[in-house]
Amino acid sequence: MKDDVIIPISMDWSKEEIIDVVNFYEGVDKAYKKGIDRELMLVLYHHFKKVVRSKGEEKGYFKDYEEQTDQSPYHVMKLAREAKDQKVIKM
Structure with missing residues (x-):
């Protein structure tokens, strides 16, 4: 994730809800950079x-995040839902 991204x-x-949302976006970032376990995502x-x-x-x-990072949470989740035969998803 870029250093200047505002989640x-x-x-x-x-506080717990913010942590859950930040963890989700970190998962999206991970899917783009090195891949993430599909079930975890x-x-x-x-x-x-x-x-x-x-x-x-x-x-x-999602739009706000994508404009800042060029990473699409929508497409990560679409792949996670559809790639049932894959353990790890990577964009």
């Missing part, structure tokens, strides 16, 4: 979705 978060979230997304429930809000956060 899209809400100040209304608890699905778990990270599940925790992310407990915090960011609305699809519209998710799209906004």
Whole structure:
């Protein structure tokens, strides 16, 4: 992840919720850089979705992150869901 990335978060979230969201984005970054265990990525997304429930809000956060990093959380999750025969996903 670039050093100057501002992870899209809400100040209304608890410390634990912020940690879950940051962990998800770190998983996305890992998928781009060296690969990540598919099941772990699905778990990270599940925790992310407990915090960011609305699809519209998710799209906004994903867009903000992608504009800063050129990494697509959407495409990482699409691959994680579809690549059932792969243990590790890498973008």
